[in-house]
Amino acid sequence: MYRDGEPQAFRQLVDLYRDRMLQFFYRLCWDRQRSEDLTQDLFLKLMLGSKRYRPQGRMATFVYRVATNLWIDHYRQQRPRPRFYSFDQVVHANDDSAPRQYAGDDPTPDEQLSDGEERAAMRQALERLTEPHRLVFELAVYQERPYSEISDLLDIPIGTVKSRMHNAVHALKDMLGSAEQDQSQQRAGGAG
Amino acid sequence: MSLQPNSNQHPNNGAADESADHDAVAWQPIDLLLKQGTPDEVTAMRNEVNGNPRKALELADTITLVEQFRLLSVKASPEFAGKLQDVALHSDRFYRSHFQPQSPAWLMPIVSGLAAAATFLLLWGFDVAQVWRSNPELTAVAGHEIRTSLSGMTIGDDRQIDVGSEAAVVDEEPISPDQASWERAVTEILARLDKETTDNLRDAFRNGMNQNGDALKQWLDPSNAMVLLRLEHELRASADVRVRALRSRGALAEVDDLVQELADGIADEMLRVVAVQTDPEGSSQLHVSDEELNNISWGVRALIASGSSAYRANALRNGGEWLARHVPQLTGERLVIALSGLVELAAISGQHFEAVAEHGQRLVDDVLQPSDENWRRRLPDLLAGHAAAGNLGEAGRILARLPAFGIAPQRCKLVRQLMLGQLRDRRTTAQDRPEVLAAMLYGCGDLLDEATGELDRIGWQLLRWKPTRLAPDFGTVQQIAWSRAPGSRGYTRLQRELRQLAILPMPDNLASRSAFLMCLATNFAGHVGSLLLNDE
Numbered sequence: 156m157y158r159d160g161e162p163q164a165f166r167q168l169v170d171l172y173r174d175r176m177l178q179f180f181y182r183l184c185w186d187r188q189r190s191e192d193l194t195q196d197l198f199l200k201l202m203l204g205s206k207r208y209r210p211q212g213r214m215a216t217f218v219y220r221v222a223t224n225l226w227i228d229h230y231r232q233q234r235p236r237p238r239f240y241s242f243d244q245v246v247h248a249n250d251d252s253a254p255r256q257y258a259g260d261d262p263t264p265d266e267q268l269s270d271g272e273e274r275a276a277m278r279q280a281l282e283r284l285t286e287p288h289r290l291v292f293e294l295a296v297y298q299e300r301p302y303s304e305i306s307d308l309l310d311i312p313i314g315t316v317k318s319r320m321h322n323a324v325h326a327l328k329d330m331l332g333s334a335e336q337d338q339s340q341q342r343a344g345g346a347g
Numbered sequence: 348m349s350l351q352p353n354s355n356q357h358p359n360n361g362a363a364d365e366s367a368d369h370d371a372v373a374w375q376p377i378d379l380l381l382k383q384g385t386p387d388e389v390t391a392m393r394n395e396v397n398g399n400p401r402k403a404l405e406l407a408d409t410i411t412l413v414e415q416f417r418l419l420s421v422k423a424s425p426e427f428a429g430k431l432q433d434v435a436l437h438s439d440r441f442y443r444s445h446f447q448p449q450s451p452a453w454l455m456p457i458v459s460g461l462a463a464a465a466t467f468l469l470l471w472g473f474d475v476a477q478v479w480r481s482n483p484e485l486t487a488v489a490g491h492e493i494r495t496s497l498s499g500m501t502i503g504d505d506r507q508i509d510v511g512s513e514a515a516v517v518d519e520e521p522i523s524p525d526q527a528s529w530e531r532a533v534t535e536i537l538a539r540l541d542k543e544t545t546d547n548l549r550d551a552f553r554n555g556m557n558q559n560g561d562a563l564k565q566w567l568d569p570s571n572a573m574v575l576l577r578l579e580h581e582l583r584a585s586a587d588v589r590v591r592a593l594r595s596r597g598a599l600a601e602v603d604d605l606v607q608e609l610a611d612g613i614a615d616e617m618l619r620v621v622a623v624q625t626d627p628e629g630s631s632q633l634h635v636s637d638e639e640l641n642n643i644s645w646g647v648r649a650l651i652a653s654g655s656s657a658y659r660a661n662a663l664r665n666g667g668e669w670l671a672r673h674v675p676q677l678t679g680e681r682l683v684i685a686l687s688g689l690v691e692l693a694a695i696s697g698q699h700f701e702a703v704a705e706h707g708q709r710l711v712d713d714v715l716q717p718s719d720e721n722w723r724r725r726l727p728d729l730l731a732g733h734a735a736a737g738n739l740g741e742a743g744r745i746l747a748r749l750p751a752f753g754i755a756p757q758r759c760k761l762v763r764q765l766m767l768g769q770l771r772d773r774r775t776t777a778q779d780r781p782e783v784l785a786a787m788l789y790g791c792g793d794l795l796d797e798a799t800g801e802l803d804r805i806g807w808q809l810l811r812w813k814p815t816r817l818a819p820d821f822g823t824v825q826q827i828a829w830s831r832a833p834g835s836r837g838y839t840r841l842q843r844e845l846r847q848l849a850i851l852p853m854p855d856n857l858a859s860r861s862a863f864l865m866c867l868a869t870n871f872a873g874h875v876g877s878l879l880l881n882d883e
Contacts, residue, residue, distance in 0.1 A: 165438040169431055170531055174423070178719055181421040191427045198434045202441055277419055295381055296413055302383045317372040317383075324377045328412060 165205070169198055172218055175298065182293055183226055185282065193229060197222050216304055219294065223308050230286060280330040288323040295320050376406035380413060420719050428528035435527075535717040539726075547775065548730065551768025555761035565756035572875055573751045576694040579878045583654035583871055592871035592878055596833065597842050602849055602867050609853075609864045610653035614662035616857050617646040621665045635673045640684050641858040643669050647688035649861035651695055652872035667692040671699045674706050679728035680738040682710055687741045690748055704752040707745070711754060714762045729762075730769045736786040737822045739766045743790020760794075767791040781812040782823045789826035803836070810837050814866070815847050819854050821862035828866055829873040845869060 176197055180190035200221050281289060290309065294300045295316075302320070306313040378384060379392040396402045533556065540549040582588050590600045620642055647666040650659050667689065674685045686706060693703045714727045721727045728734060729742060746763045750756035770787045773780075784805050787795065795802040809831075814824045828845055831838050848867060854860045871878055 165442070166435050169435060169438075170534070173431055174717070174719055174723070177423055177427070178420050182419060187421050187424060190421065191424060191430060194427075195430045195434055198431065199437065202434070202438045273415070274419060277416055281416070281419070295377075295383070296416060299381070302378075314372045317375075317378070320377060321372070321375045324375065324409060324412065327416070328408070331412070331415075 220308050280327050288319050291319040292323040376409040429524035432524050432527050532717050539722045545772050547771040548768040551764040555764035569748050569751035573694045575875050580695040589871045596870045606653050606867050613646050614659040617662045617666050621669045644684045644688035645858040645861035649864040651691050652865045652868040671702045683738050683742040686745050690745050707749040707754050711758050736782040740786030740790035740826050767794050784809050785823045785826040789830040814844050818851050825862045825865045828869040832874050
């Protein structure tokens, strides 16, 4: 529509996706400033790519494809050193190393205050998931994309999407379960 | 898709992870929750869950997990709207240079020729100034018709043209990021309201958007109310003033003794609660329970209502500091409870003014700023059906005072309108409960429709419930008592009934006892401005 004489169509697209995309990038990088910049980059890329866009598939798929590619490029650029893990690894072996790769990633005192213990545990659990699993979890749970579309976006078989999703959920359950246990033990210890 | 549970799905079992074959991966509860698969597959999954309690438990577990994770989100920074506005402007330019249909090649020389001829004619003999002289009230700049009221002005012609030019410049002013973000918010809120809520909420929002009112009055009224609160608090320090106020409205002077005794007890208990909440090293616990929050906030308000006293000053100060310390982590109704104490404390002493301004703004934004949760997934917490009516009433009262703390009065009023819409919803769904009516009158009395008799009807309906019968819900009694101003219909009758409260047994709970005190103190603390009038 934007190409076909409706300049307002792009603004509508921005309105429609701005918050979804902000949350998408935020939950991948946990840095508000960076996620806002990535969202801005995404819309610029969409605008520049609008000349090449062929209306064959759904608009949403196109937006998510650009967003996913943007994140993957960004992730590769930001990685300070090569990190090797197999695709079947669900969580990082050392949880400290994974989330610390971004500058400005540490939560501010305000964020620490607003993040309750539970939220902090959830965030930590998500951060510990490896990139491929986190991306699938984000696209399926938060962005509510069908597995077939995720398979298409990430260029992986649908069975892989499913198994990554299942393993991510199992891993999150395990991590949250152990985090709860730790907290209750700490409380019991504190009371004692 | 196979419907057999797969035992190889443990996260550490790498062999199962990269299965390329779709059918080789058995379904899991998360697939059903996300409705992944064809309708037949989803039905098959659902049937299997129905017949297998273990699967049902797993599904429930997964739902809880996903719901928890969906709460993780971030609020955009104020600069974000500006960044997107830049993108939008960029897109307009991009559109013009890449997609806008170009004029035919032969058109440009013709247009240029006509423009040149027109310029020549104008320069040759056309007196431009004559246009201004012949019709001073109408100027045309850049194709815009701008009317300027010059009839009463004594300035010269040159100045008149300047006025027109300025108006034209103002007309071209780009919208700010805040305006752009607000317009988007309004569009989203309206879309949601049109889609699924009742007429009350939608009408409330539309009315709120259409009513601008007197801008100066909207700032001044709350500021004046703040000044009156402070003056009356100073007056209330005198026992004579309190007793005179009680007697003038037909209450017993002895009620003041009971109020002061209660206030001393509340102060002692508040100091104990605040001390428990602070560990020996001085750092406060972050988590605060609803009970503690209610106790301290109601306690602060009760101490203010009872009149200042040196004995209780320490408790009041510590209570205020406790609320200010915890308010940043509170949202929704809990934020309202904390602010109810802080606003009054800020009004009478100026303490925690910045905290009220900051978190009052947050209260407004929590309702009016759409996010992934608010408006897109569900209504904001304060407009949801589960919000306690009493807290909505209190929120209405707070929002009426927030403009005195520098918060935009139109937005405060809009939130109050929405809350009133929510309370009206409850009335229409056969929840004509006293707490709902009391909240409407107490928090939004000035917004009730007098023309249709809504204000009167609610007033009369409230008279059906005697305060003694509403006990121990002293929160509702306090809202009824404090919203019925002297001279209003039913005021005398309510006074007669309030007198009977003094013989009721004392509530155990600190918050209820504080509300009880406020009911007893209605005559000298409940109606802003009446104490000054009485004293004169």
